[in-house]
Amino acid sequence: MPRTLLCTSLLTLSVLAGTVLAEPAPYPACAACHGQNGQGNPDLNAPVLAGLDAGYLIRQLNYYRQGVRGDHEMDPHGQQMATLAKSLLNDQTDLQALAAYIQSLPVPAVQPVEGDLRRGNSYYQNNCGACHGGKGEGNAAFDAPRLAGQHPDYLKRQFLHFKQGIRGQHPKDKPGRRMAMMANTLPEETLDDVIAFISQQP
Amino acid sequence: MSKGKLLALVLIVAAFFAGRYFFATGPVQMTDSRGGASYGGNQEATADGERRSGSLVRGIHMAPMTGQVHEVRAGEKIMDTVKLAQSGDTIHVYPGTYSETVYIDKDNIRLVGIIEEGQRATLDGKGHLNDAILYSGNDIVVENFLITKYKGNAIMGQAGNNFEIRNNIIVDTGVYGIFPQLGKNGIVTHNVISGIEDAAIYVGMSDNIHVAHNHVFDSVAGIEIENSRHAIVENNFVTNNTGGILAFITPGLPVKTTYDVIIRNNFIVGNNHKNFAAPGSTVAGIPPGTGILIMAADEVVVEGNIISDNKTAGIIITDHNNAPNTTIDPESDPAPDKVAILDNLMSNNGYDSIDEVKALMLTEFKTGKVDIVRVGVSRDSCIINRHQYVTVGVDKWAECGFTHTGDVLTYLLDEPVPPREIDPAEAGKVAYLGICAGCHTYTGRMIGPPVQVIQALYMDDPQGLADYIANPVKKRDDYPQMPPQDYLDPATRLAVAEYMLSVTK
Numbered sequence: 132m133p134r135t136l137l138c139t140s141l142l143t144l145s146v147l148a149g150t151v152l153a154e155p156a157p158y159p160a161c162a163a164c165h166g167q168n169g170q171g172n173p174d175l176n177a178p179v180l181a182g183l184d185a186g187y188l189i190r191q192l193n194y195y196r197q198g199v200r201g202d203h204e205m206d207p208h209g210q211q212m213a214t215l216a217k218s219l220l221n222d223q224t225d226l227q228a229l230a231a232y233i234q235s236l237p238v239p240a241v242q243p244v245e246g247d248l249r250r251g252n253s254y255y256q257n258n259c260g261a262c263h264g265g266k267g268e269g270n271a272a273f274d275a276p277r278l279a280g281q282h283p284d285y286l287k288r289q290f291l292h293f294k295q296g297i298r299g300q301h302p303k304d305k306p307g308r309r310m311a312m313m314a315n316t317l318p319e320e321t322l323d324d325v326i327a328f329i330s331q332q333p
Numbered sequence: 334m335s336k337g338k339l340l341a342l343v344l345i346v347a348a349f350f351a352g353r354y355f356f357a358t359g360p361v362q363m364t365d366s367r368g369g370a371s372y373g374g375n376q377e378a379t380a381d382g383e384r385r386s387g388s389l390v391r392g393i394h395m396a397p398m399t400g401q402v403h404e405v406r407a408g409e410k411i412m413d414t415v416k417l418a419q420s421g422d423t424i425h426v427y428p429g430t431y432s433e434t435v436y437i438d439k440d441n442i443r444l445v446g447i448i449e450e451g452q453r454a455t456l457d458g459k460g461h462l463n464d465a466i467l468y469s470g471n472d473i474v475v476e477n478f479l480i481t482k483y484k485g486n487a488i489m490g491q492a493g494n495n496f497e498i499r500n501n502i503i504v505d506t507g508v509y510g511i512f513p514q515l516g517k518n519g520i521v522t523h524n525v526i527s528g529i530e531d532a533a534i535y536v537g538m539s540d541n542i543h544v545a546h547n548h549v550f551d552s553v554a555g556i557e558i559e560n561s562r563h564a565i566v567e568n569n570f571v572t573n574n575t576g577g578i579l580a581f582i583t584p585g586l587p588v589k590t591t592y593d594v595i596i597r598n599n600f601i602v603g604n605n606h607k608n609f610a611a612p613g614s615t616v617a618g619i620p621p622g623t624g625i626l627i628m629a630a631d632e633v634v635v636e637g638n639i640i641s642d643n644k645t646a647g648i649i650i651t652d653h654n655n656a657p658n659t660t661i662d663p664e665s666d667p668a669p670d671k672v673a674i675l676d677n678l679m680s681n682n683g684y685d686s687i688d689e690v691k692a693l694m695l696t697e698f699k700t701g702k703v704d705i706v707r708v709g710v711s712r713d714s715c716i717i718n719r720h721q722y723v724t725v726g727v728d729k730w731a732e733c734g735f736t737h738t739g740d741v742l743t744y745l746l747d748e749p750v751p752p753r754e755i756d757p758a759e760a761g762k763v764a765y766l767g768i769c770a771g772c773h774t775y776t777g778r779m780i781g782p783p784v785q786v787i788q789a790l791y792m793d794d795p796q797g798l799a800d801y802i803a804n805p806v807k808k809r810d811d812y813p814q815m816p817p818q819d820y821l822d823p824a825t826r827l828a829v830a831e832y833m834l835s836v837t838k
Contacts, residue, residue, distance in 0.1 A: 249657065256613040257660045261782030262790075265613050265811040272808040273790065309789040316776065316785045318661070 152235045155228040160219050170239040171282055176208045178285040181236035184269055187276040188230040190306070192216055199301040206297050208288075238280040246327025254321040255328045258313065267332045274306035279332035286326050290314055360404060361425065361447050367392030390543050390743045393495050393520060394472060398423050398443060405454075411435050411444075418442055426478070428452035432459055436820045437468040440752055446477030446501075458483030458506065463816030465506065468493050469767060471752035476500045483507055485816040487526075490516050492767030495749040499523050508772070508780055508813065509535045510552070513542070515588075515767045517753075518746050522546045530609055531616055531780065532557040533574070536564060537771060538588040541744045545569065553610045554579050554619065555601075558630070560588040563744040569599045576619040577604040577643065582629035583615060584653060584662030585774030585783065587766055587836075591630035592671075595738050596638065601625060603642040612811055615779055618657030620645045620687050627669050628656050636675035636738050640682060640704070646690060647682035648674065650726075652709030660777050664838055668710040673733050679704040679722055693725045761828030764821065765836070769829065772815075775838055781815060788834050798830035799823070 161180070165171055169181030180188065194200035201213030220226070256265065262275035269277035278286060292298035299311030317325065368391075400421030403414045407429025414424050415437055423443040431454065437444065444466070446454035456465040456478055463485035466475055473490070474497040480487040487506040490496050490513035498521045503510045505528035513519050514537040521544045526533040529552035536542050536557065542564040549555040555574040558564045559581045571577040578601060580594045601624045610617040619626060622644030627633050628651050640647040653659050653667035661667055683690070683703030690706055707714075707726030715733035716724075755763050772780035773787070791798040803826055805815035818826065 253658055253660055256658060257777035257783060258785070260613055261778060261786040261809065261812070264809075270809065309792065312789040312792065313786065 150235065151237070152228075152232045155225060155232050157219060157224060157229055158232060160215070161229075161233075168239065169233050169236040171285070173282050173284055176285070176288075179239060179241070179281050180233045182238035182280060183234060183277055184271050185227070185230035185234045186271055187269075187274065188233055189226045190274070192220060192226060192230075194301075194304060194307075196220055197303070199303050200298060200307070202301075203292075203297045205295070206292060209292075209298070238277070241280050241282065241330055243330045244283045244323075244327045246324040248324070248328055248331060250321060251324035251326070251328030254317060255325045258317045259325065262309075262313075267329045273309075278329050281329070283326045283330050286329060287322065290317075290322060290326075294319070360402065361427075361449070363425070363445070363447075365397075368395045390520065390545060390745060391522070393497055393518060393745065393749055394441075394443075394474065400441075405431075407431075411456075415442070415444075426454035428454055430455045430457050432457050432462065434462055434464050434820070435466045437466070437470050437473055438820075440470040441472040442468075442470060443474040444476075445474070446479075448477050453477065453479040453502065455479040455481070456483075456487075457481055460484070463507075464489060467491060467820065468496070471495055472749060473497075474499075478502070479504075481505055484813070485509070486512050488512065489771065490514055490519070490767075492516065492753055492763055494518055494751075494753055496520070497522075501525075503533075504528055509533075510549075511535070512537065512771060513539055514771045515539060517541055518750050519543075520545070520745065524548075527551040529553065530611070531614070532579070535559065536561050538586060538766065539564075541746055541750075543567075543743050543745050550574060551606060553606070553608055553616050555604065557581060557616075558591065558594050559583050560586045560591055561594075562590065563593045565595045565597070565741070565744055567595070567597045567599060570602075571599055572602045572604065573606050574604045575606045575608040575610075575621045576616070576623040576626050577601040577640075578624070579619075579626045579628070580630040580633045581615075581626075582653075582662075582665050582667075583774060583777075583779060584629075584660055584665055584667075585776035585779075586770055587775075587838075589662065589665045592632040593744075594630060594633045595636070595741060596625060596633065597636040597738055599638045601638055601640045601643065601647075605642075605644050611780070611813060613658060613778055615658055615777070618659065622646070622683075622685065623649055624682060625649070627651070627672055628659070629653050629665065629667050629669050630672075631666075631670045632672075633669065634673045634675065634738055635677060636673075637677060639678045641678070641680040642684075643682045644685040645683060645687055646706045647677075647679045647704040647722075648706070650705075650707040650711055650714070652711065655709040658778070662776060668712060670712040670714065672711060672714040673735070674705065674714075674716040674719075674727075675733065675736060675738070676718055683723065690725070697725055697728065699723065699725060760825050761830075761832030764825055764829040765832045768818065768821075769833060775836065781812060782809070784833060784836060791830070791834060795827060795830040795834055798834065799826040802826055802830065 164175050164177040165180045171179035195213045195216035201209035262273040267279035293311045293314035299307030403424045405414050405426045420441040427447045465480045465483050466488045469491040471494045476499045479502045481504040484507040486509045487503040488511045492515040494517045496519035501524045503526040508531045510526040510529045510533040512535045516539045518541045523546045525548045527550050532554040533549035533552040534556045539561045544566045545568050548570045550573045553575045555571040555577045557579040582591045605622045624640045624643035624647040626649050701723045704722040705724040715731045717733050775784045802818045807814040
């Protein structure tokens with residue numbers, strides 16, 4: 132019995148330590164844009180998926196399928212993703228398995244961008260860190276995704292989408308509506324410094 | 334031993350214990366030293382002329398208490414007696430250990446610890462209780478306690494005027510030691526406070542305050558005057574904190590100014606403690622080795638202090654733009670204006686300063702152990718005898734038009750101010766100002782998350798917020814857990830939640 136317990140513990144530990152799960156069926160279609168390891172592709176405007184919280188991934192995939200996200204005429208990349216989500220996913224797709232797999236992929240290193248890191252840190256900690264965590268690690272308790280390791284261009288585009296009412300307006304997207312409120316609190320001239328700060332987080 | 338001697342011995346022993354028992358249960362004779370007769374001095378002293386006069390700043394409520402005196406003894410709950418007490422009553426708490434939170438929501442109560450042969454009434458939070466003594470009433474006196482092992486505050490005032498907090502020993506009580514918030518006309522004297530992860534004494538959004546004769550050490554911030562006006566900080570012993578004495582405007586609080594603060598005749602020595610504040614909080618940005626830090630506050634006069642052995646600098650004057658972990662509040666002027674540095678004894682400061690200070694010194698081709706650092710905008714500030722100090726950023730300051738603060742004995746008022754009248758329709762607002770704003774600013778991270786974030790999280794759910802504050806749970810690894818505000822009744826909790834979701838600055 133203790134041995135079984137030990138094995139279970141070791142198994143748990145190996146999962147916690149970041150063992151990548153087996154690739155589920157729909158993932159190769161995702162990989163076409165988001166990369167074999169979920170590392171994203173800035174040339175295709177496809178964000179990093181690896182390491183994002185499964186709950187966040189499932190929510191966004193459902194939003195795309197249901198027209199909650201990617202429905203705005205000013206968001207062509209989101210429209211692409213919505214089209215793909217509607218065609219590739221259906222009610223029988225095991226979103227749990229897909230999201231758990233993506234979450235288990237190791238977060239890739241992002242190329243840091245330059246900026247005033249002290250100002251970036253101040254505004255990040257004051258405006259963003261309460262939900263997204265002090266190091267941009269995300270916090271599922273607030274439905275706040277990981278930001279560290281994400282492409283800076285994607286972060287900036289999404290931030291501006293929230294601020295400009297392109298994302299985070301749908302009544303069903305409560306976390307998005309929260310973020311839209313917060314996007315209006317960050318002075319826009321500090322945005323590049325905040326993104327620079329995030330890009331420097333491990 | 335004869336029977337007679339034995340009997341005598343037994344009687345003596347019996348009398349001793351009977352006496353102890355008798356004295357232990359009888360009321361103690363308390364002498365009020367805040368007023369009454371003064372020591373007159375030896376006659377000879379006035380042989381060659383009149384002595385100078387000047388009164389001690391010791392008390393606000395000099396009228397005798399007319400109400401009942403209640404006694405609380407070990408094994409009883411202080412709070413049970415507070416509930417019974419009427420305005421005007423005095424509560425004597427005898428030595429013993431009391432593990433509870435005392436909340437005084439009525440006016441004119443004196444809560445007095447009785448000290449017997451060095452033994453104090455001890456409030457012990459045992460590492461799990463949040464607050465020791467909270468008061469929202471006016472004319473409250475809290476004295477002579479030993480308070481330890483709470484997670485939040487030792488003594489917090491919530492919008493009470495005319496307070497006296499004195500003679501308390503506070504050891505390791507979490508975020509704030511003594512914290513009068515939104516009070517007018519109050520004193521904090523003769524307290525010994527240590528081991529606080531934010532400020533040992535934090536005067537927040539208050540007016541006409543006197544902080545004197547305290548010993549504060551081993552804390553992140555020793556004494557903090559924040560978003561407050563007309564305050565004197567004098568004769569304190571401030572040592573081995575991360576930063577000694579702070580005069581701040583914290584951006585994002587409902588009160589937007591700090592001005593008219595006199596910091597004089599304090600010992601500000603060796604404030605080099607490692608910064609152990611929650612990372613990302615405002616005070617986490619204080620460099621260890623800071624004697625006095627003036628951030629954005631105006632009309633701060635620094636006189637007669639002994640400022641020594643603070644390794645980063647003796648005095649740092651900064652605007653919001655150059656302060657770490659700080660954002661800009663459009664409603665607050667970020668510059669510390671009209672700062673006056675008068676004569677102080679400064680020695681051996683800045684012996685191991687931070688890179689930012691060294692870089693500033695290079696711009697003025699200076700080296701050595703720096704006493705005074707000014708960074709960012711500061712208008713109309715002045716200094717006297719600048720040649721005595723190693724300075725950076727103050728060469729162009731004017732010579733001050735005054736040399737001392739002797740004409741200002743105190744900013745306390747002659748008569749207690751009237752109790753704060755609370756319109757029932759404003760209960761939410763008062764609770765927000767008096768309680769929430771102690772840890773939450775509108776725009777930034779102080780102790781808890783910014784109000785803007787809370788507004789986003791609970792945008793259309795004030796009841797959810799009201800429920801949360803009664804029974805908070807930890808959701809953020811890098812923030813302290815919020816203390817429950819369940820001493821507020823449900824209607825007040827909902828009112829304050831609705832108010833918090835509606836504020837705009």
